[in-house]
Amino acid sequence: MxxxxxxxxxxFVAGRIRYATAPEPGTILGPNATREHLVxxxxxxxxxxxxYATDEDRSLAFRHALLGPGPRSVTEFQMARG
Structure with a gap:
C-alpha cells in the first residue's frame, strides 16, 4: 500500500477509483464489501x-453535512438523517 x-x-491508500467528477477530499463513502466506510x-x-475512515473523518463529515454546505455523498446524507 x-x-x-x-x-x-x-x-494508507486503501484503494483507488475513478469518477466522472471526483468527490472532494474528506467525503465519506461506503460502506464497502467488508462494511467499512472510506474517506x-x-x-x-x-x-x-x-x-479507511477514522472516527475523526466521520465526525468532520457529519459536521460538514449538518453545519456546512450539506452532505457530499449518499453516505453523508444518511449519516445526517440519523
Missing part, C-alpha cells in the same frame, strides 16, 4: 485515492 499526506497525517484522501491523476 502507498501512503499520502492528508489533513496533517500520513494515511476520499485526494487525487492521483484521474484516480481518486481512498483510505
Amino acid at each position: 502507498s501512503m499520502i499526506d492528508y489533513a496533517g497525517q500520513r494515511r 476520499v484522501l485526494g487525487q492521483d491523476g484521474q484516480d481518486t485515492l481512498l483510505g
Whole structure:
C-alpha cells in the first residue's frame, strides 16, 4: 500500500477509483464489501485515492453535512438523517 499526506497525517491508500467528477477530499463513502466506510484522501491523476475512515473523518463529515454546505455523498446524507 502507498501512503499520502492528508489533513496533517500520513494515511494508507486503501484503494483507488475513478469518477466522472471526483468527490472532494474528506467525503465519506461506503460502506464497502467488508462494511467499512472510506474517506476520499485526494487525487492521483484521474484516480481518486481512498483510505479507511477514522472516527475523526466521520465526525468532520457529519459536521460538514449538518453545519456546512450539506452532505457530499449518499453516505453523508444518511449519516445526517440519523
